[in-house]
Amino acid sequence: MFDLLQKLAVYREKYYNLMTGRYANWDRLNKDMIVLCVALNFLNLFIRSHILALIAALFFFAPVFRVFSKNIDRREDENTKYFQKRKAFMEWLKIMYKRIAEIKTHRYYRCKNCDAYIRVPYKKGSHTIDCPKCGKEFKVKML
Ligand SMILES: [Zn+2]
Numbered sequence: 001m002f003d004l005l006q007k008l009a010v011y012r013e014k015y016y017n018l019m020t021g022r023y024a025n026w027d028r029l030n031k032d033m034i035v036l037c038v039a040l041n042f043l044n045l046f047i048r049s050h051i052l053a054l055i056a057a058l059f060f061f062a063p064v065f066r067v068f069s070k071n072i073d074r075r076e077d078e079n080t081k082y083f084q085k086r087k088a089f090m091e092w093l094k095i096m097y098k099r100i101a102e103i104k105t106h107r108y109y110r111c112k113n114c115d116a117y118i119r120v121p122y123k124k125g126s127h128t129i130d131c132p133k134c135g136k137e138f139k140v141k142m143l
Helices: 002-019 028-047 050-068 072-101
Strands: 106-110 117-121 125-130 137-142
Touching: 028 050, 028 072, 072 106, 106 137, 117 125
Parallel strands: none
Antiparallel strands: 106 117, 125 137
16 A cells, blocks of 8 residues: 555656646636547547547647647647637527517617617517617617
8 A cells, every 4th residue: 555655646747847847737628629539539439520620639639749848838728718718609699599589579789889788679670779788879770
């Protein structure tokens, strides 16, 4: 038992030596790529495409490369950029879900000035909408 603990301590030391100066971080980008890799492999059980298998392999090796990378600043930049894009995409997805769920009662418009989403009760005809964020007026036609 003591021997096993000593061996584990040696492996732990070796692991720390190996990862010193490397990115060694399972960040959001890495985790999402692994999830995508698993999803693509599952999809490939039915499709059986070599190209899809290759793409899935890329989503496996890219996180491994990133974890062992010594260019820490660049890996952090990648994760930050990915995180911002992911957040914008999730917001868009949420709006799309609401748009479908409320299709009978409300309409969503995007302000041409500030890009904000505006939720308007549905009423047939032409209307003028004030953007609550920037105050700019614009006309919409509800069918
Ligand atoms: Zn606006």
